Amino acid sequence: MNRATAPAASASPPAPPAGRTDGRGTRRSPVRRLLARPEVGALIAAIGVYLFFFAVAPSFRTAGALSTVLYQASVMGIMALPVALLMIGGEFDLSAGVAVTTSALTAAVLSFQFTVNVWTGVAVALVVSLAVGAFNGWLLIRTGLPSFLVTLGSFLILQGANLAVTKIFTDNVASDSIADMDGFGQARKVFASEFTVGGVDFKITIVYWLVLAAAATWLLLRTRFGNWIFAVGGDQDSARAVGVPVDRTKVVLFMGVGAGAWFVGMHLLFSFDTVQSGEGVGNEFLYIIAAVIGGCLLTGGYGSAIGPVIGAFIFGMVNQGIVYANWNPDWFKAFLGVMLLVAALVNLWVRRTATRR
Amino acid sequence: MTVHGSGPQDAGREDHPPERDAPVVELRGAGKSYGNIRALHGVDLAVRPGRVTCVLGDNGAGKSTLIKIISGLHRHTEGELLVDGVPVRFGSPREALDLGIATVYQDLATVPLMPVWRNFFLGSETTRGRWPLRRLDIEGMKRTADRELRSMGIVLDDLEQPVGTLSGGQRQCVAIARAVHFGARVLILDEPTAALGVKQSGVVLKYIAAARERGLGVVFITHNPHHAYLVGDHFSVLRLGTLELAADRAEVTLQELTHHMAGGAELAALRHELAQVHGVDVEELPEA
Ligand SMILES: Nc1ncnc2c1ncn2[C@@H]1O[C@H](COP(=O)(O)OP(=O)(O)OP(=O)(O)O)[C@@H](O)[C@H]1O
Ligand SMILES: [Mg+2]
Numbered sequence: 001m002n003r004a005t006a007p008a009a010s011a012s013p014p015a016p017p018a019g020r021t022d023g024r025g026t027r028r029s030p031v032r033r034l035l036a037r038p039e040v041g042a043l044i045a046a047i048g049v050y051l052f053f054f055a056v057a058p059s060f061r062t063a064g065a066l067s068t069v070l071y072q073a074s075v076m077g078i079m080a081l082p083v084a085l086l087m088i089g090g091e092f093d094l095s096a097g098v099a100v101t102t103s104a105l106t107a108a109v110l111s112f113q114f115t116v117n118v119w120t121g122v123a124v125a126l127v128v129s130l131a132v133g134a135f136n137g138w139l140l141i142r143t144g145l146p147s148f149l150v151t152l153g154s155f156l157i158l159q160g161a162n163l164a165v166t167k168i169f170t171d172n173v174a175s176d177s178i179a180d181m182d183g184f185g186q187a188r189k190v191f192a193s194e195f196t197v198g199g200v201d202f203k204i205t206i207v208y209w210l211v212l213a214a215a216a217t218w219l220l221l222r223t224r225f226g227n228w229i230f231a232v233g234g235d236q237d238s239a240r241a242v243g244v245p246v247d248r249t250k251v252v253l254f255m256g257v258g259a260g261a262w263f264v265g266m267h268l269l270f271s272f273d274t275v276q277s278g279e280g281v282g283n284e285f286l287y288i289i290a291a292v293i294g295g296c297l298l299t300g301g302y303g304s305a306i307g308p309v310i311g312a313f314i315f316g317m318v319n320q321g322i323v324y325a326n327w328n329p330d331w332f333k334a335f336l337g338v339m340l341l342v343a344a345l346v347n348l349w350v351r352r353t354a355t356r357r
Numbered sequence: 358m359t360v361h362g363s364g365p366q367d368a369g370r371e372d373h374p375p376e377r378d379a380p381v382v383e384l385r386g387a388g389k390s391y392g393n394i395r396a397l398h399g400v401d402l403a404v405r406p407g408r409v410t411c412v413l414g415d416n417g418a419g420k421s422t423l424i425k426i427i428s429g430l431h432r433h434t435e436g437e438l439l440v441d442g443v444p445v446r447f448g449s450p451r452e453a454l455d456l457g458i459a460t461v462y463q464d465l466a467t468v469p470l471m472p473v474w475r476n477f478f479l480g481s482e483t484t485r486g487r488w489p490l491r492r493l494d495i496e497g498m499k500r501t502a503d504r505e506l507r508s509m510g511i512v513l514d515d516l517e518q519p520v521g522t523l524s525g526g527q528r529q530c531v532a533i534a535r536a537v538h539f540g541a542r543v544l545i546l547d548e549p550t551a552a553l554g555v556k557q558s559g560v561v562l563k564y565i566a567a568a569r570e571r572g573l574g575v576v577f578i579t580h581n582p583h584h585a586y587l588v589g590d591h592f593s594v595l596r597l598g599t600l601e602l603a604a605d606r607a608e609v610t611l612q613e614l615t616h617h618m619a620g621g622a623e624l625a626a627l628r629h630e631l632a633q634v635h636g637v638d639v640e641e642l643p644e645a
Contacts, residue, residue, distance in 0.1 A: 222493050222495075223493065224493065227493070230470070234469065235468040235469065238462075240430075241430055241450050242481070242535075243454045243481065245449070245451065301471070
């Protein structure tokens with residue numbers, strides 16, 4: 001870590017200055033370094049929220065409640081991950097919420113209408129979801145418009161298409177049940193099964209969520225692509241000037257959101273066997289909120305994958321904790337709003353600290 | 358990159374190396390328009406191995422535009438850009454970098470929120486291991502970045518600190534050290550000493566001399582004729598997007614260079630104007 005204090009024997013520059021440091025105490029204190037990590041604020045908040053509901057809601061303390069909280073968090077958290085990566089890359093995707101529904105509807109309607117194995121529908125849904133992501137990215141690059149506008153457009157398009165196309169095929173607001181179609185049981189095992197630990201049932205999505213978070217952390221911190229994500233979000237012109245493929249990075253990030261939407265869409269479809277075509281609206285903000293609470297900078301260039309995991313966990317705790325505490329669930333949104341504002345302020349402070357000279 | 362005129366020329370690049378003093382990069386009648394602003398027009402420039410080409414000129418003369426064409430950031434809209442005698446059109450700075458052309462930009466340098474070592478290797482990260490375990494060679498990159506920065510006289514405690522926490526000059530040094538490290542054949546420096554103190558400016562000039570010794574072609578943009586004359590082998594003065602002067606070191610003196618940079622004939626006119634404003638005699642104003 002700290003080359004200055006290590007015997008720099010390997011370093012044999014032409015004429016290394018004798019002094020190790022210039023003795024002005026440029027070293028940042030460990031505490032400040034820790035606080036500058038993107039997810040620390042969220043972690044403190046998560047512990048606080050947990051202790052709070054632990055104290056006020058006895059039923060919150062059970063393992064069953066933990067399972068429910070984790071499930072809630074995982075479904076949202078799986079989407080929050082690619083949304084966070086995209087945010088670190090400096091862009092938004094407002095179509096992320098309805099894209100989940102689009103993916104689920106594609107698989108459901110296609111499987112039912114053509115009476116094919118549901119896996120065909122699953123595969124086509126993946127292609128459609130990736131294509132939607134690629135389209136968002138392509139449009140952004142070609143037009144130079146802010147992603148807020150571009151994806152607001154695709155949000156409206158997808159929302160309208162979800163409702164209208166479903167109505168064409170089913171004359172209804174929901175897709176037809178695909179429960180008795182080939183491959184349904186298998187797909188349900190993959191996307192929506194449960195497992196038991198110590199007598200408590202947990203949903204498989206929790207495992208996917210944590211594995212994906214680990215993979216995203218690796219991607220961000222240990223790969224070239226991860227370096228590029230930070231760079232295009234931090235200063236895209238400088239990044240381009242040193243040879244970072246800015247456009248490709250952004251398109252891939254949007255396609256990542258598409259892949260996330262597909263995965264969650266499949267989970268929702270195979271948890272039940274139909275999809276409501278109006279679902280998903282508004283969820284895009286929840287993903288963004290999870291990322292921001294998790295310490296990702298709204299303006300890009302800074303954040304982590306662990307942050308949105310914690311953000312989603314807070315979301316799950318608040319969502320369920322209010323129920324366990326027997327409060328009016330309407331308080332949920334208010335609580336979330338407070339969390340968001342606090343997180344935004346913490347972020348601001350963190351960024352100032354991190355770049356303070 | 359689109360390489361026009363393939364065949365014999367391409368073969369030439371591989372079979373027998375071009376003659377010793379042949380330019381690595383050459384502009385022939387190159388020009389660039391931003392919409393209807395003609396920033397550069399009909400410029401000839403040759404970057405030869407082991408030689409320092411200084412580009413001088415007023416603010417807005419088109420110096421940055423010129424080097425952005427060579428570094429692949431902008432495409433020329435007229436004339437030709439040749440690398441090793443082959444006309445090219447760079448689609449991105451990556452293509453120029455892959456040919457060993459590295460640039461320190463005046464306005465584009467580093468990503469403030471990223472750690473120093475990540476900035477240093479941005480776009481050219483080194484990895485180890487095989488896919489799917491291929492990962493950044495963090496230790497190696499930090500070691501290299503630290504060594505290169507130390508040799509510029511920049512000693513940092515912590516390469517993990519965001520570049521944004523460094524001073525402007527230190528940041529500039531990171532960009533210069535990076536270009537020196539990655540510029541295998543051509544090094545382009547756009548006003549690298551503008552933000553630097555005396556010591557670091559000296560280091561940069563030494564770097565330029567060292568790069569020349571190693572046989573690199575150097576393009577050095579500066580407003581400081583003294584700096585230019587210390588290291589330059591060839592001087593090109595731009596004015597309003599066209600070449601006003603292109604001369605080898607043997608053909609100009611420092612005085613002449615300063616005179617050209619200061620606007621030469623324009624200065625005489627300026628003296629007249631000032632004289633009118635102040636109502637003084639032209640002869641009382643100091644000589645250019
Ligand atoms: N991206 C751009 N779009 C439009 N016009 C531009 C652009 N970049 C430069 N110009 C114009 O081109 C001209 C030359 O600019 P350039 O940056 O090459 O000057 P310069 O010689 O580097 O000046 P300085 O010494 O101030 O750095 C200027 O008139 C400028 O306004
Ligand atoms: Mg310039």
